[in-house]
Structures are given as structure tokens and as C-alpha cells.
Amino acid sequence: MYELVGVSAAYTVDNRTLNVIDDLTLTLADGEFTALLGPSGSGKSTVLNMLAGFLPPTHGTVRYNGADIYALDEAARAEYRNRSIGMIHQSFNLIPEFDAVTNVAVPLLIRGVPRREAMTSAELSLESLGVLTRAWHRPSQLSGGEQQRVAAARALVTGPDVLLADEPTGNLDRASTAEFLNLIGRIHARRQITIVIATHDETVAAAASKRVAIGGCP
Amino acid sequence: MSALVLFILRSHRARAFETARQVVVLAVVLGLTLYMAALWPALRLANTAPADAATWDVWINGPLTEEILSEIEQLAGSDTRAVAINGAPTAAVGIDGTMRPNSRDVWYFSTDNIEALDDTPWSGAFRKSGRIVSTGQCGLDMATARDLHADIGDTITFQVDIPLPDGTVERVSQTAEVAALYETTRYPSGILAELRPDVAALLAESLGEGVVASDVYLTNPGGEGALLSRIGDALAERPVSILTRSVYVADSYRAADASVDSGYMTALIVAGLLVYFVWTLREQYIRFGSRQRSIAILHSLGLPLPPVTRALATEQALIGVFSAAPGLVLANWMVRRALGYGVQAEIALPIVAGLCAVVLATVVVTAWQSARALGRLPVAELLARD
Numbered sequence: 027m028y029e030l031v032g033v034s035a036a037y038t039v040d041n042r043t044l045n046v047i048d049d050l051t052l053t054l055a056d057g058e059f060t061a062l063l064g065p066s067g068s069g070k071s072t073v074l075n076m077l078a079g080f081l082p083p084t085h086g087t088v089r090y091n092g093a094d095i096y097a098l099d100e101a102a103r104a105e106y107r108n109r110s111i112g113m114i115h116q117s118f119n120l121i122p123e124f125d126a127v128t129n130v131a132v133p134l135l136i137r138g139v140p141r142r143e144a145m146t147s148a149e150l151s152l153e154s155l156g157v158l159t160r161a162w163h164r165p166s167q168l169s170g171g172e173q174q175r176v177a178a179a180r181a182l183v184t185g186p187d188v189l190l191a192d193e194p195t196g197n198l199d200r201a202s203t204a205e206f207l208n209l210i211g212r213i214h215a216r217r218q219i220t221i222v223i224a225t226h227d228e229t230v231a232a233a234a235s236k237r238v239a240i241g242g243c244p
Numbered sequence: 245m246s247a248l249v250l251f252i253l254r255s256h257r258a259r260a261f262e263t264a265r266q267v268v269v270l271a272v273v274l275g276l277t278l279y280m281a282a283l284w285p286a287l288r289l290a291n292t293a294p295a296d297a298a299t300w301d302v303w304i305n306g307p308l309t310e311e312i313l314s315e316i317e318q319l320a321g322s323d324t325r326a327v328a329i330n331g332a333p334t335a336a337v338g339i340d341g342t343m344r345p346n347s348r349d350v351w352y353f354s355t356d357n358i359e360a361l362d363d364t365p366w367s368g369a370f371r372k373s374g375r376i377v378s379t380g381q382c383g384l385d386m387a388t389a390r391d392l393h394a395d396i397g398d399t400i401t402f403q404v405d406i407p408l409p410d411g412t413v414e415r416v417s418q419t420a421e422v423a424a425l426y427e428t429t430r431y432p433s434g435i436l437a438e439l440r441p442d443v444a445a446l447l448a449e450s451l452g453e454g455v456v457a458s459d460v461y462l463t464n465p466g467g468e469g470a471l472l473s474r475i476g477d478a479l480a481e482r483p484v485s486i487l488t489r490s491v492y493v494a495d496s497y498r499a500a501d502a503s504v505d506s507g508y509m510t511a512l513i514v515a516g517l518l519v520y521f522v523w524t525l526r527e528q529y530i531r532f533g534s535r536q537r538s539i540a541i542l543h544s545l546g547l548p549l550p551p552v553t554r555a556l557a558t559e560q561a562l563i564g565v566f567s568a569a570p571g572l573v574l575a576n577w578m579v580r581r582a583l584g585y586g587v588q589a590e591i592a593l594p595i596v597a598g599l600c601a602v603v604l605a606t607v608v609v610t611a612w613q614s615a616r617a618l619g620r621l622p623v624a625e626l627l628a629r630d
Contacts, residue, residue, distance in 0.1 A: 071624070071628060072624075075624040078544065080544070080623045080624045080627075081624050100548060100549065100550075101548050104543070104546050104547065104548040104549075105546065106546075107544065107545065107546045108545060108546020108547075109546070113544060113545075115627055115628070116628075116630075117627075117628070117629065117630045119537075119541045119544070119627055120541075121251065121538050121541055121542070122258075122538070123251060123254040123255050123257075123258050123538065124250075124251070124254060128250070131247075132247045132542065132545055133545045133546060135246060135247035135250065136246070136247045136248075136542070136545055136546045136547045137546070138246075180545070192627075192628070197630075
């Protein structure tokens, strides 16, 4: 369970401080499918980055299962990212030097899983998302939809408790978006993991069981 | 294999040409620096040696009998280095060290090539065997020896056909270990092989009645020129020509000249090392820039950053080794080529140690720079980038 208590976040641009999130308090229960909804620049990604442990809040605390994420040291926070969360980004963020299956195996390799075992798990993950036939292709050889599926396979290969997705359909066409939402819905139904999607798209947000407006949106 | 190592290896495979180019450039820079460091003292010697020689050396040319040599020996004293040769300018029986008229040394030198031996009265007198088997002739000046892959310490065998005054030829075989003869004079450095007394006696006999040498070279670094001038004056009435007289040059002038040269040499070497250092860090900076998004992705997947710093430093160390080793080989090859042209260049150990220190410094700076850059890695920003 996530608890954001009185969280604020600010960026400094050209010596000016921009308050992106101001005193946000939010609870995300285990197994909940939440959509953070808001226009561009409203701070959805900022919230997601704070949940992922990349961005310490300027005020307030971010707790995961009762522990303040930013009170952890760097190694513990890295382990939290590796073991507890999976992340999907709008730009997929696949490593261009690796083929699809190696990209998916990376979180397991970081965890210290032997390479052969990690590759087998990665193949299974790709198979479950219907892109096993593209396992040995580089990201540049995959379509946007395929890249997003590979990114999802990578996010799920470790069996995380939480899936964070930042505008995951931003670079997909309508058909791929529908396919992706269908996939996320199936994952949620099957695994009952906590899913948090940041989106500005009402149709994407509609797939979630809970909607949280960020930046004053309904 | 960890994800990080796999990533670094794959990134090099993807940019194999770039990596190879970096290593080649660094190797060439290091090689040239080493070569420069080795060559400079030799060039300095080449530039200043004629002046030094004019200052300190005397070349006495003419039929030299034992009587004349004894006179020279008495005038020269024990601290004078002398070499006496006989026959034509290119083939000689010599004396190394203080004057020893009954020398047992054989010395051949030629500034041109081994074929020059054919033009001498000793044509056909020297044959080689053992390691030196390619041309049927043997030259023992430094350049020729290098061409023949004969190093100091090698054992060579001469087969000497000695023409005697009665027209007969005495053939004698002799095996000898090659040793250095000269170090710093204007005359070509030679390699010395020692003959048996019976061979030396036969050679002396072949010179003609009473003549034991045709030329004598004298050098006396501590003599300040006066002693050698006196020898020249003493021999003025003899049937020999004094081709070089000593001229006094103050020690202070020579020391100042040497220090200016050493300043140039240091500046050149420092410049070479600086180029290597800056180029290395520039390449490392570019490499890091092209990888930082991938590193951010790995970090977002749970990779802690300290191992990244260690991996990048290790990578830099390997690049250092893979560029330094060929650099050393390249420099060594060029130095040997220089030796082939009679330039006595040598790669000094302190210079190699200095280069190792610079390679190590690039590793340390890389580690420090990487740790700093990774500490400020804008992970969220990099992950949001399209």
C-alpha cells in the first residue's frame, strides 16, 4: 500500500521555482487499479517518479507498506525498485543494445538470477504477452505496440507487487492502445497487483477502478 | 554475467569501430610519446656530438708503428679512451680502452651498408654463422648488426681469411660474443668481438713491417682538451695527419646546453602525455553521454549506481592497457628502426613508468568523474525523454 502524506514537489527552471505538486495526500491500496488523470504538466509523472523512488518530495513523505521510501539508502531503494515495482514508460525505454529477450531479462540479471534462468523467464514473459516471435529483435526493429509489450513483459517478469505506467499509450495508435488496455486489464484481473497509470487520456483512465485528478482536473 | 557487464560489452560491440578507433588513436599517441622520449636524447647527441667530438677527440691517421702508439699511450695517460684501427677506413684491427698496441680486438664498421666490406682489403675475410646466416657477410657496426638481428650478447662465428705478405691466405675460424664498443662519440657505434691471440698476431703480421694500425681515435672527457692538444702537437713531426684537434669549451656552456635540451625533451613528453590524458577523458566523456540514458534505464530497473562507477573505471583501465601495450610495441618497433639507421634510441624505464602513471591517472579521474556524474544523473528526465 502506498501512502503519500502532504507531498509537495517543485522544479527549478531558470532560477524560478515551479510548484508542481502541492500538499498531496493520497492512499493507494494493494491490488487497486488507479489512474492519475490530468493534463500535461499537471504533475502526474512527478507523482509516479516519487512512487518509483526517483524523485524525493520537497515536503511530505512517500510510504510503501509503511516504510518511507526516501528514508531508505540508495542500495535499499534500488532493491525496492527491482523487487517491488515494474515500470512502463511512454517512450518504452528499452535498451537499444539489447534484443527484446535480453531487455526483459535485465531486472532478473540485476537481481543476480543466472543468465540461462533469466532468459528462460524472459521468454515466458514475452510469450505471455504475445511477442515471443520478436524475442531476438532489437528495439529498433519492433513496432511501437511491440515495444510497449516488451516493456510490459520486462515490468512483469520479476512478479512485482506494483506496476507503474507513465502515459503508456502516448506513443501508440488507437488499435494498439485498445490492445494494451485490454492487456493491462487481464494482468490486473489475473495477478491482482497494484497498478498506477498516469494519463491524460479519459479512455485510458476509464479502464481503471479508481481515478485521481492531479492538477485540479476532475 | 551481470546486466551491467553485458550492457558494456554489447555497447562496445555495437560501436566496435568507434572503440577500435579510440584504442588505435590512444596507442599511436602513447607510441609516439614513448618514441619521442626515446629518440630525443639520441637526437640531442647527434646534434651536439660533433661539437663534443671537436672538443675532445683526435683522429690520428697514417701508418702507425708500435713506437708511435707507445708514444701516444704515454702522452694520453690511463684515463684516455682510445681505439686504434688498421687497414682501410672500413675494416680494422682495433684497440679498445687504454692503448694496447697488441690488441686482440677486431672491429668492422661502416656507415653505409654491409656491401661496403666488398670494397675493402678485407673483402671476404668475414663470414658469419650461427644466428647470422642470411647474407654471407658480417657487419658489426650497430646499424648493420641490427639489420642482421645480432644483439649484444649474441654469439657469432667469424671465418677469417687472412692474406699474408707472402701471398698466401690463412683461414681462421673464431667464435665470439658480441659486445658494445662505443657509446657516445661522433663515430658510428660498433659492436666488438674479441679474437684469439693467434688470429690477432696473423692480422698484425699482414699489415706490413712494423705497422700495427692505420688510425687512432682518442677521447678524454675529463681532459678539458689540453692533453689531447698536446698529443696533437707532439705528433706534428710524425708522418701522420691529425685530423681533429681539441678545442676547449667550458663545462658551464655544455651543462647549460644540456639543460636546455632536457627542458625541450620534458616539454615534448609532457605534451604527449597531456594529449593522451585529455583525449582519453574526452572519449570517456562522450561515451558516458551516449550511455547515460541506458544507465538511467538500468538504474530504474534496480541497478545501484556504485557498481556502475566501478565498471566504468575498470573499462577505462582495460582501454588504457589495450592502448598502452600496442603503444609500447609500436614505440619499440620505431626505436629499433631508428637503431637500424644508426640512431641509438632507447626506451627508458622511468618514461614507461611515467606513462603507466598517466594511464592510472585516467582511471582514477574516470572513476571520480563517473561517480560525480552518476550522483547527478537526472533519471526521471532521461526516462521521460522520447
